Amino acid sequence: MNHSFEIMAPGGDFASLSAALRSGADSVYIGVGDLNMRSHATMNFQIEELEEVVRLARAAGKKLYLTLNTIIFNSELEKMRQLCDHAKKAGVDAVIASDFAVISYARSIGLSVHGSVQMNLSNLEAVRFAAQFADVVVLARELALEDIASICRSIKEENICGPSGDLLKIEIFIHGALCVAQSGRCFMSQISCNQSANRGRCFQPCRRKYEIKDADSGMTFLLENSNVMSPTDLCMLYHLKELLESGASVFKIEGRGRSADYVANVVSVYREGLDEVAEKGFLSDESASRLMARLEKTFNRSFWHGGYYLGENLDEWSKLSGNQSPVQKKFLGRVTNFFARSMIAEITLEAGEFPQDGQALITGKITGAMELEKCHFMLDEKYPEIAPKGSQITFKVDRKVRRGDLFYQEIPRKFGYISNLDEA
Ligand code: SF4
Numbered sequence: 513m514n515h516s517f518e519i520m521a522p523g524g525d526f527a528s529l530s531a532a533l534r535s536g537a538d539s540v541y542i543g544v545g546d547l548n549m550r551s552h553a554t555m556n557f558q559i560e561e562l563e564e565v566v567r568l569a570r571a572a573g574k575k576l577y578l579t580l581n582t583i584i585f586n587s588e589l590e591k592m593r594q595l596c597d598h599a600k601k602a603g604v605d606a607v608i609a610s611d612f613a614v615i616s617y618a619r620s621i622g623l624s625v626h627g628s629v630q631m632n633l634s635n636l637e638a639v640r641f642a643a644q645f646a647d648v649v650v651l652a653r654e655l656a657l658e659d660i661a662s663i664c665r666s667i668k669e670e671n672i673c674g675p676s677g678d679l680l681k682i683e684i685f686i687h688g689a690l691c692v693a694q695s696g697r698c699f700m701s702q703i704s705c706n707q708s709a710n711r712g713r714c715f716q717p718c719r720r721k722y723e724i725k726d727a728d729s730g731m732t733f734l735l736e737n738s739n740v741m742s743p744t745d746l747c748m749l750y751h752l753k754e755l756l757e758s759g760a761s762v763f764k765i766e767g768r769g770r771s772a773d774y775v776a777n778v779v780s781v782y783r784e785g786l787d788e789v790a791e792k793g794f795l796s797d798e799s800a801s802r803l804m805a806r807l808e809k810t811f812n813r814s815f816w817h818g819g820y821y822l823g824e825n826l827d828e829w830s831k832l833s834g835n836q837s838p839v840q841k842k843f844l845g846r847v848t849n850f851f852a853r854s855m856i857a858e859i860t861l862e863a864g865e866f867p868q869d870g871q872a873l874i875t876g877k878i879t880g881a882m883e884l885e886k887c888h889f890m891l892d893e894k895y896p897e898i899a900p901k902g903s904q905i906t907f908k909v910d911r912k913v914r915r916g917d918l919f920y921q922e923i924p925r926k927f928g929y930i931s932n933l934d935e936a
Contacts, residue, residue: 515756515757515761515790516761517756517760517761517762517763517786517790518538518539518575518761518762518763519536519537519538519539519763519765519779519782519783519786520537520538520539520540520541520577520683520762520763520764520765521535521537521539521540521541521765521775521778521779522540522541522765522766522767522768522770522775523540523541523542523565523768523775524542524543524550524555524556524767524768524769524770524775525555525556525557525772525877526561526565526568526877526878527771527772527875527876527877527879527880527881528555528768528770528771528772528774528775528880528881529542529565529568529569529880530568530772530876530877530878530879530880531772531773531775531776531779531875531880531881532775532776532779532880533568533569533572533574533880534572534776534880535775535776535777535779535780535783535880536779536780536782536783536784537574537765537779537783538574538575539569539574539575539576539577539605539762540569540574540575540576540577541576541577541578541579541608541764541768542556542557542565542576542577542578542579542768543556543557543578543579543712543768544556544557544558544559544561544562544578544595544599545558545559545591545595546582546712547580547582547584547588547591547592547595547712548579548580548581548582548712549579549581549582549628549630549709549712550579550712550768550769551582551711551712551713555768555769556768559594559595559598562578562598562599562602562604563602565602566602566603566604568878570603575605575606576603576604576605577604577605577606577607577608577626578595578599578604578606578607578608579607579608579628579768580592580595580596580599580607580608580609580614580618581608581609581610581611581614581628581630582611582630582710582711582712583610583611583708583710583711584611584613584614589613592613592614592617593617596614596617596618596621596623597621599623600621600622600623604623605624606623606624606625606626606647606648607623607624607625607626608625608626608627608628608650609625609626609627609628610627610628610630610631610696615645615646616645619645619675624647624675624676625645625646625647625675626646626647626648626649626650626683627642627645627646627648627649627650628650628696629650629651629652629653629685629695629696630695630696630710631649631650631696632652632694632695632696632697633649633650633651633652634651634652634654634655634659635663636662636663636666639651639663639667639672639680639682640670640672642680643672643673643674643680644675645674645675646674646675646680647674647675647676647678647680647681648674648680648681648682648683648762649680649681649682649683650683650684650685650764651663651682651683651684651760652694652695653684653685653690653691653695653746653819653820654694654695654820655684655820655821656820656821656822656823657751657754657755657758657821657822657823658823660682660684660758660759660760660821661757661758661759663682663759664682664758664759664760665759667679667680667682667759668759681761681762682759682760682761682762683760683761683762683763683764684755684758684760684762684763684764684821685746685764685765685766686746686748686755686763686764686765686782687745687746687747687748687749687765687766687778687782687807688745688746688765688766688767688778689743689745689746689766689767689813690743690744690745690746690816690819690826691718691743692718692741692742692743692826693718696710698710698714698718700717700718700741701713701714701715701716701717704717705717717741718741718742719739719741719742719830719834720739720741720742721734721739722735722739722740722741723735739829739830740829741829742813742829742830743813743816743826743829743830744812744813744814744815744816744829744830745812745813745814745815745816746766746815746816746819747807747812747815747816747817747819748763748817748818748819748821749781749782749785749795749800749803749804749807749817750795750800750804750817750818751817751818751821751822752782752785752786752789752795753789753793753794753795754821755786755821756786756789756790763782763786765778765779765782770811771811771875771881772875772876772880772881773810773841773873773875773881773883774810774811775880775881776880776881776883777806777807777809777810777881777883778807778810780806781803781806781807784799784803785799785800785803808837808838809837809838809839810837810839811835811837812835812836812837813830813834813835813836814830814836835925837925838924838925839871839922839923839924839925840922840923840924840925841873841920841921841922841923842863842864842920842921842922842923843863843918843919843920844859844861844862844863844864844865844866844919844920844921845859845860845861845862845863845919846859846860846862846915846916846917846918846919847859847874847876847913847914847915847916847917847918847919848860848904848915849915850909850912850913850914850915852912854908855908855909855910855911855912856906856907856908856909857874857906857907857908857909857913858904858905858906859889859904859905859906859907859919860902860903860904861899861900861901861902861903861904861905861919862901862902863901864901864921865898865899865900865901866887866889866898866899866905866921867897867898867899867921868888868889868895868896868897868898868899869886869887869888870886870887870921870922871883871884871885871886871887871921871922871923872884872887872919872920872921872922873919873920873921873922874909874913874917874918874919874920875917875918875920876913876914876916876917876918877914878914879912879913879914879917882909882911882913883922884907884909887907888907888908889905889906889907890905890906890907891903891904891905891906
């Protein structure tokens with residue numbers, strides 16, 4: 513299949529940025545400060561970190577995009593301009609924007625623009641209009657693949673180019689959380705929590721349980737599935753061939769609020785899957801089931817395979833609230849040493865014991881995420897069944913880890929049980 517494509521990954525913090533860069537992403541999108549759609553999330557970069565973020569992406573030979581896609585108020589114009597100036601100076605490849613103040617200013621200083629999903633671009637004329645200022649546009653998530661293919665065909669036939677002079681590129685989401693509302697058109701959080709989703713402060717009221725109330729008697733009924741507004745996650749793994757055939761060329765993974773191991777896992781799954789389809793023209797059954805088992809391991813609200821892209825209505829609701837991955841992370845300690853010549857990591861178990869050959873995960877700012885299926889450790893020159901809390905264990909790793917990296921045990925999740933363990 514002769515089709516070039518770009519896998520765009522979320523980078524919520526340094527660990528997930530590194531995880532994306534090491535796992536096969538071609539580009540990473542990040543947020544800085546509060547003028548982006550994850551301003552409410554704890555994970556975001558500071559303006560003074562932008563140079564370092566771009567340097568890491570460049571060193572890996574990848575592109576780096578800055579999301580600046582909230583609605584902007586007058587009082588924020590100066591802050592927005594400063595951020596654009598800083599992004600331009602740092603060498604950011606493009607800003608992802610929807611507000612015309614951002615688009616106009618970014619263009620005026622020669623900073624490339626990508627049209628954000630917040631623009632809700634759903635037809636050829638809207639796309640043609642956006643091509644006046646954007647080299648890449650994200651289409652609304654609610655389009656069917658045949659609509660996307662038709663737009664892509666017209667871009668080629670009519671030679672619709674962005675300001676760079678190159679054919680306009682179409683970007684679509686391929687994996688991650690979906691909204692019950694249309695992209696960029698939800699006011700639920702604004703109404704119920706006084707925090708606007710369109711200002712990056714969604715409190716996700718749609719993810720809560722709801723009940724039906726008889727307005728006359730006040731009697732309430734709990735619905736069989738009370739998560740009636742919480743869609744399952746989009747998953748395109750089984751439809752990679754159709755994705756490539758649609759003509760879209762930038763495939764975006766949702767999840768700037770997700771952890772480094774999530775980013776590493778999802779990016780590496782789609783890298784492998786898309787490369788196989790690009791090479792052979794299809795994804796083998798063996799690869800599909802192996803890669804799906806890997807996707808199911810990390811955070812998910814269970815999956816809607818193909819989503820709106822197959823022309824279906826949203827009809828897939830989470831059965832349980834929160835994460836439905838069968839695996840859960842338990843924080844146990846930190847890397848306290850790394851012996852480069854022998855590739856041995858030393859971990860101090862600050863928070864609990866760790867069983868011999870347990871499944872483990874190491875995450876860190878530069879390390880990204882490293883999974884260890886069977887962690888065979890040594891303690892005091894022996895191989896005990898259990899390493900107690902407070903002990904220092906050592907084991908071999910296949911790439912460098914760093915002092916301060918976090919060490920987790922991966923354990924089976926107990927459903928229906930409220931856990932205080934770290935969420936994946
Ligand atoms: S409330 Fe739910 S549907 Fe609305 S923007 Fe937030 S996540 Fe999306």
